Amino acid sequence: MLNARNETLLNEMKFYVRSSSVSDKKASEILMELEDHLLTAQQDGKSFEQVFGQNPKSYCDEIIRELPKPTKREQLGTYALLIPLLLLWRFIGGFSGELVIPLYETIAYMILSSALACGLLVALRKGAFMPKRQSVWITYVISLVTLAAYVGFFVFANRFLPVEPRLVLHGSYAYVTAAISLFIILFSLFGPLLKKKR
């Protein structure tokens, strides 16, 4: 077992490498090797710095440079993570047998969510390897900004964005869409777990 300090630092490295634009499979492989190396080094009484140097961020950059880019499938997988968020929003107000999808509001919501997701990733990557106090602050500020952006969106979207054109689904169409959405939401949330179990 890794000691607490090594585990924390390694987790930062894992986050930093995985959140960059690299093949997930190859990244997992190299991170597994680095973990194995650190564990053996720890058993031999060596420090984290002896293994990865004084600047783990620049070491990770060296690793990232050598890793292949993500495959098209892996890229799609990353975007697919946004889908449940997009679908969930339509059900926040409850589902009463009718689904209303206003065009402009949906587009605005998608752009906002994508921008926030990108911003979040960039900010968290910047926060990696920072002292704990600083990274707690960054997380706090990001959460507030995200919350404010969504609240702002729900308050003002109706006032500024035209309601038409909109797609209204009634009866069985609405139920089928809701069922498919629910399935996609559940699958994207729990699918990775199923894959891991296999």
Next chain:
Amino acid sequence: MSSQLVRGVLEGCLLAVIAEEETYGYEIMEKLAVNGFVFAKEGSIYPLLLRLEKEQIITSTQRPSASGPNRKYYRLTPEGEQQLELFRSKWQELSFAVNRILGKDGV
């Protein structure tokens, strides 16, 4: 010494270590260290291993290990064996020349 030269020499020695027997990251680093390679950080071999694997000079298989996660074992590809032979002959030429020059100065 220029870092590029050191990198080239390290790469050649790494290939020689892998050529001896199928081996994994920590073991490779230990063998190099025992023979006098000084590492500023042990992890330096991994970016190199990644590049050599990408260039198909080495290849790997994963096997379960006693310590926990799967371990990646490396071996040379035919391309890697050629590279090693090339390194051996280049090194012989270079070390011969360097030794002669240094020897002449009585160092």
